[in-house]
Amino acid sequence: MARLELIEVAGNSYVVSGKYGIGVYLDRSSKTAVCIDSGPNTTVIEKVCARISDRGYQILAVVHTHGHAVNHGGNPYLIKRFPNLRIYATHLASYIIENPHLEPLVFDASGGSDTKPDENKENTRALVTDYLPSTDGIFHVHTIPFKIVSLPGHSPGMVGIITPDHVLYCGDALFGPKTLNKQDLLFFDDLKAARRSFKKLSMMKLNAYVLYHGGPYKTVTGLINRHLTLMKDTSTFLEEWIHEQPSTLEQVVQKVMKKYAFEDDLHRYGLTTSIIRSYLKELQQENRIVAKVDNGLLLFSKPAPNT
Ligand SMILES: [Zn+2]
Incomplete structure (x- = not known):
């Protein structure tokens, strides 16, 4: 070093x-x-x-x-x-x-x-x-x-x-x-x-x-703007994907790991899961996605119209 x-x-x-x-x-x-x-x-x-x-x-x-x-x-x-x-x-x-x-x-x-x-x-x-x-x-x-x-x-x-x-x-x-x-x-x-x-x-x-x-x-104004753009991009990507394909948390994590070409390792997986959870929580709070349990599986999907 x-x-x-x-x-x-x-x-x-x-x-x-x-x-x-x-x-x-x-x-x-x-x-x-x-x-x-x-x-x-x-x-x-x-x-x-x-x-x-x-x-x-x-x-x-x-x-x-x-x-x-x-x-x-x-x-x-x-x-x-x-x-x-x-x-x-x-x-x-x-x-x-x-x-x-x-x-x-x-x-x-x-x-x-x-x-x-x-x-x-x-x-x-x-x-x-x-x-x-x-x-x-x-x-x-x-x-x-x-x-x-x-x-x-x-x-x-x-x-x-x-x-x-x-x-x-x-x-x-x-x-x-x-x-x-x-x-x-x-x-x-x-x-x-x-x-x-x-x-x-x-x-x-x-x-x-x-x-x-x-x-x-x-x-730090320029840096802040870059953070906001990246966060918005991730949020939009997840919302669009879930609207197209109702998914479990693990499926969403897999999709994201593929998108960003993350290595298959436990630390990276844990970190990605923890970050994705915070995005899904926000999308749910904003009624952009919904969570339901189907046959023992937690599924995220598009909200039904007019809910
Ligand atoms: Zn830290």
Whole structure:
């Protein structure tokens, strides 16, 4: 893996280069650092720690945007290295962080994570030490004031973190162009909430936005529009298909996996199923499709006229 660097976003707010946009806030007066999420595993966070200590800073805390495995896999290493580390997350995210089997992506026997197993994981359980508010507000790490912005849609209890430099670390509320180019099916578990979060993001005036999968951006309006188009396309595709062919959830998932040429693997299947469920739920709520049980099978189909 290439050397990871700390990229300055604005003032004391940094983002780690590479695949995972881990945030780093350096507090110059106390020489302490706060990480926003901790990466998928020891390998990544070890390099981040090295860059932080090169500058003479100690890590005080890690603040989590949400509870997915790729966001908190660095915690066991951080706790070993900094025994007094504080770990912040919302109540909802903390359930998933502390009980990884609850993560919606966990569908296969190997644990469902797309990251390599971490040999350090077994002996150190990363427990959340401090709860973040799940509604908009202010919280302090030591004396540093951060703002919380609730951004539901991708994962329950997801929040964005604004540093004193007015940089918003928005977790997976939005994905960068690399993800958008290779992935037409975007991972949101509540589409209505996701659209509300997009609207909220588009109305905020900030110096920069940092995406966990995509890095730093000055504005996100263009990205938001691309998300909305992709979501609308998926929704229309599913509606048209179900109108033509009443289908079970498994049949719809199969259709989507074929359409996007997804590989036949358990993780991809689990993820696709979970996303499709959220689309079907929305189509049902909008009376664009109906669900009924026929001979013990749950079938989605076109609504009868005038219902
Ligand atoms: Zn996520």
